Amino acid sequence: MIVSAAWVLPISGPPIRDGAVRVRDARIVEVAPRDEIVAAHPSEEVADHPGCTLLPGLVNAHTHLALTVLGGVVPPAPFPEWIGRVARAIRALTPDDLAASATLGAHRCIASGTTTVGDIVYTPESVTLAEDAGLAGAFFWEVLGIDPAAIGERLERAGYPAAPTRDDDHIRFGLSPHSPYTSGPGLSSALHALAPTHGALFAVHLAESPAEIEFVRDGSGPLADVASRTAPDFEPAGVSPIRYLHELGALDDAIAVHCAEATGDDVPLLAGHARGVVVCPRSNAYLHVGPAPVEALARAGVRLALGTDSLASNSDLDLFAEARALAGIAPALSAERIVRTMTLEGATMLGLAGVTGSIESGARADIALFRTPASDDPYPALLKTAGRHTVQGVMSAGVWRVLDGQPTSPSHYLDVAVRKAAARAAAAVA
Numbered sequence: 001m002i003v004s005a006a007w008v009l010p011i012s013g014p015p016i017r018d019g020a021v022r023v024r025d026a027r028i029v030e031v032a033p034r035d036e037i038v039a040a041h042p043s044e045e046v047a048d049h050p051g052c053t054l055l056p057g058l059v060n061a062h063t064h065l066a067l068t069v070l071g072g073v074v075p076p077a078p079f080p081e082w083i084g085r086v087a088r089a090i091r092a093l094t095p096d097d098l099a100a101s102a103t104l105g106a107h108r109c110i111a112s113g114t115t116t117v118g119d120i121v122y123t124p125e126s127v128t129l130a131e132d133a134g135l136a137g138a139f140f141w142e143v144l145g146i147d148p149a150a151i152g153e154r155l156e157r158a159g160y161p162a163a164p165t166r167d168d169d170h171i172r173f174g175l176s177p178h179s180p181y182t183s184g185p186g187l188s189s190a191l192h193a194l195a196p197t198h199g200a201l202f203a204v205h206l207a208e209s210p211a212e213i214e215f216v217r218d219g220s221g222p223l224a225d226v227a228s229r230t231a232p233d234f235e236p237a238g239v240s241p242i243r244y245l246h247e248l249g250a251l252d253d254a255i256a257v258h259c260a261e262a263t264g265d266d267v268p269l270l271a272g273h274a275r276g277v278v279v280c281p282r283s284n285a286y287l288h289v290g291p292a293p294v295e296a297l298a299r300a301g302v303r304l305a306l307g308t309d310s311l312a313s314n315s316d317l318d319l320f321a322e323a324r325a326l327a328g329i330a331p332a333l334s335a336e337r338i339v340r341t342m343t344l345e346g347a348t349m350l351g352l353a354g355v356t357g358s359i360e361s362g363a364r365a366d367i368a369l370f371r372t373p374a375s376d377d378p379y380p381a382l383l384k385t386a387g388r389h390t391v392q393g394v395m396s397a398g399v400w401r402v403l404d405g406q407p408t409s410p411s412h413y414l415d416v417a418v419r420k421a422a423a424r425a426a427a428a429v430a
């Protein structure tokens with residue numbers, strides 16, 4: 001099949017006006033001007049989308065899809081207040097609730113043009129459900145608040161794959177200690193050391209709130225109480241959370257999520273050691289923290305990705321809405337850099353470069369098509385208008401998941417399961 005659009009943005013190469021992509025099975029085999037491809041393959045089916053921009057399926061690099069039913073359940077609030085409510089709501093969810101929630105989250109991602117996630121999972125079903133919905137991604141098991149000696153048992157109980165490397169190339173696994181206030185230094189270091197021994201990634205929520213800054217520096221503030229239970233070996237570090245992680249040796253190749261309260265002193269540490277930073281500007285605003293010093297991070301050469309975080313701290317999973325919030329806090333970033341952040345740069349951070357995040361021969365056929373106004377400058381036009389309301393088509397591994405703006409396989413059973421789960425969570429925080 002050949003798919004053409006007014007603009008094709010391969011990301012790994014310059015934009016192509018009146019471009020096209022040829023897809024065979026689940027892979028992209030060719031990207032070039034439409035006329036060239038059609039002339040070379042006259043008998044191949046062509047799907048023309050003349051009013052659209054075609055780009056790689058988007059990479060939402062930080063999600064908690066299993067918390068999608070918490071949308072609207074936990075209102076915006078200062079971080080320490082919010083995290084207590086979220087913990088109560090999560091405890092109220094049954095395994096079935098989490099599964100329905102993960103499925104709903106995966107569908108919402110696809111519906112807004114996202115085909116890859118960096119997802120924090122609570123049960124192994126999340127991975128299967130995300131794959132079924134068409135998502136690729138890196139899936140991080142969160143291990144917090146335990147003695148490091150119990151990691152193996154905890155991972156086994158949570159269904160972490162015994163051999164976390166798969167033959168196929170579109171799923172990666174990872175480990176996460178959640179944060180410096182929910183995992184002590186012993187546990188964080190142990191997870192960081194364990195991850196590369198079986199090819200897993202390491203991610204951590206870091207420098208998210210002033211409360212976390214205060215806790216790591218002095219051992220005091222609103223997070224000290226929860227930390228006394230979950231991170232009993234923690235000693236006040238006298239430094240920022242980012243420097244603290246670095247001094248533990250756990251910043252190397254780490255995916256640092258948020259960094260909303262990172263300072264100028266933290267930026268070179270992130271540039272020199274971290275795998276990259278996932279920024280979540282709307283989640284940060286929801287929790288009255290940040291914004292992250294994105295322009296300084298970009299100037300220092302830090303790899304950036306973009307995430308919506310969960311619906312417990314955001315209004316939707318629409319990555320282009322997130323991108324416009326990013327442009328708002330980092331006006332010096334070009335539209336092209338922002339689109340790269342939400343495609344190839346995000347895929348690279350999740351260990352999926354060459355698999356997804358770019359339109360190139362050999363990559364998975366993960367494609368998003370957005371209806372866009374005619375323009376000579378495709379990146380700003382896309383950034384200004386794209387979103388879940390302008391999705392024309394979404395293809396994942398060569399399969400259309402959205403066509404003409406409509407999901408190709410709507411799921412009705414899900415509505416009921418989701419309503420029940422949301423009610424349970426709302427009752428827990430009422």
Ligand SMILES: [Zn+2]
Binds near residue numbers: 062063064120309310
């Ligand atoms: Zn998160």
